[in-house]
Amino acid sequence: MRLLDRYLIREWLIPFGVCLSGFMLLWIAFKLINELDEFAGVGAAEIARYYWVTLPGNFFVVVPVALLLSLMYAINQHSRHHEFIAIRNAGVGMLRMSAPYLLVGVLLSAGLYWSNEKWLPSTMLESELIREGKTNAKKSSLGPGWIYDVKYHNHKANRIWQIAEFHPVSGEMRTVTVTVRVEGQPPRDISAEKVFWEDGGWTFDKVTIDYAPSAGFAEAHPLTKYPKLRSTEFDETPKDIEMDWKIAPLFDRRAHKRWSVSLAEIDSYRRIHPNIEPEKKAILNAQYQARLAEPLTCFIVVLIAIPFAAPSGRRNAAVGVAGGIIACLAFFMVQQFAMAVGGQLSPHLAAWTPHALFGSISAWQITRVR
Numbered sequence: 001m002r003l004l005d006r007y008l009i010r011e012w013l014i015p016f017g018v019c020l021s022g023f024m025l026l027w028i029a030f031k032l033i034n035e036l037d038e039f040a041g042v043g044a045a046e047i048a049r050y051y052w053v054t055l056p057g058n059f060f061v062v063v064p065v066a067l068l069l070s071l072m073y074a075i076n077q078h079s080r081h082h083e084f085i086a087i088r089n090a091g092v093g094m095l096r097m098s099a100p101y102l103l104v105g106v107l108l109s110a111g112l113y114w115s116n117e118k119w120l121p122s123t124m125l126e127s128e129l130i131r132e133g134k135t136n137a138k139k140s141s142l143g144p145g146w147i148y149d150v151k152y153h154n155h156k157a158n159r160i161w162q163i164a165e166f167h168p169v170s171g172e173m174r175t176v177t178v179t180v181r182v183e184g185q186p187p188r189d190i191s192a193e194k195v196f197w198e199d200g201g202w203t204f205d206k207v208t209i210d211y212a213p214s215a216g217f218a219e220a221h222p223l224t225k226y227p228k229l230r231s232t233e234f235d236e237t238p239k240d241i242e243m244d245w246k247i248a249p250l251f252d253r254r255a256h257k258r259w260s261v262s263l264a265e266i267d268s269y270r271r272i273h274p275n276i277e278p279e280k281k282a283i284l285n286a287q288y289q290a291r292l293a294e295p296l297t298c299f300i301v302v303l304i305a306i307p308f309a310a311p312s313g314r315r316n317a318a319v320g321v322a323g324g325i326i327a328c329l330a331f332f333m334v335q336q337f338a339m340a341v342g343g344q345l346s347p348h349l350a351a352w353t354p355h356a357l358f359g360s361i362s363a364w365q366i367t368r369v370r
Contacts, residue, residue: 004087005100011077012104016070023062024055053123056115063108064297068305068328071101072321075309084310094369098306105302112295117262121246145169152241155273158182159234161241168245171197171238176204178234187212192229197238204229243268250287251280263291282347289351290339296355297335303362304328310369331358 028051039047078084087097145167152161164175173195181187188211192204209224246261247269266288270276276284308324334354342350 004092004097005103008074008078008097008100009104012070012074012101015073016066019066019070020062023066024058027058027062050127053126056120056123057127059115060112060294060297063112064301064328064332067105067108067298068301068324071302071305072309072324075101075306076321079310094310094366098310098366101302101306102299105299108298109295112298116291116295117264121262121265147245150241150245152236152244153273154236154240155275157235159236161236163241166241166245168238168242190229202231202234202236204231240268240272244272247284251283263288266291282345286339286347286350289347293351293355297331300331300355300359300362301328303359303366304331307362307365307369310366327358327362334358 032047032051039050075084084097088094147166147168148164150161150163150166152163154160158181160179162177162179163173166173174193176192176195178190179187180190188209190204191208191210192206194205196203196205204226205228207226207229209226243261243265246265250261250266266284270281270284304327305324308320308327331354334357338350338354
């Protein structure tokens with residue numbers, strides 16, 4: 001890395017750190033004010049832990065905004081002191097001069113992708129467990145880590161699990177009913193007080209098997225009870241049930257604004273549920289493409305900021321900054337509008353068209369900066 005590159009990045013890094021810290025604090029304070037009534041009776045340490053684990057969920061909003069404003073400020077300062085003119089008179093072209101900022105955009109995009117794939121899913125689960133534990137404190141005294149009222153449908157095996165209490169880490173369940181519908185066998189409901197995940201399989205405790213009457217199985221089946229039953233036919237795992245519970249919020253109409261699951265989890269869900277409804281399949285496809293495209297927002301923000309902040313001369317600096325902010329706001333709005341309107345019709349076009357459109361226009365503008 002050349003001395004010029006280090007200088008430009010250093011002059012940008014301090015404003016970026018200030019903007020990122022400030023916007024993150026403002027974002028957390030705004031959320032805390034709106035959610036304060038939900039934390040009645042909860043200690044300050046638990047509230048701090050909740051907002052700490054939800055921190056990665058704020059990155060995809062705060063990082064691009066902080067990047068935009070810090071870039072506009074840093075580049076405008078260089079232009080204001082005629083440093084860009086001196087650099088260009090030394091034979092450095094505009095594209096070469098923009099290379100450090102473009103590298104920053106690429107690195108931040110890669111960081112957002114890593115965060116959303118590796119960090120966010122686990123912190124999302126932890127934050128939901130904190131909420132569940134707070135909401136259901138009067139319902140159960142099992143302690144932290146439990147989630148409640150979980151329903152899991154294994155479409156491939158035609159089994160439905162209804163779980164009153166579930167601990168995704170240990171795999172333990174309380175008050176469980178598994179409805180089994182297998183062709184050639186009478187339908188049955190398997191109920192158990194407790195279910196444990198042990199040695200790669202399920203162990204049911206205090207089990208009752210109730211055969212439901214149905215056509216083709218006219219003979220009566222007595223109610224069967226076992227003190228303990230080891231299942232050899234159920235191939236579901238605690239991870240599958242946890243993933244299904246995490247995927248469910250994606251079918252919300254406004255889910256494309258959240259990062260709740262990783263691409264790997266969406267792939268796994270589609271593999272386990274090959275025959276899901278067309279509407280849900282379209283939503284998953286749209287979510288998948290949106291999550292692929294979203295991290296590139298940082299790179300597009302860099303492309304937008306450079307041509308608005310870099311020009312020197314008699315142009316008012318405030319005009320350039322305002323133009324860059326308006327262009328980025330337009331980009332964000334087009335992103336949301338495209339996913340809301342066309343996400344389920346053509347996921348690839350809806351997710352990638354805003355990036356291609358604004359990225360190509362901004363790259364063309366950079367080449368025309370004088």
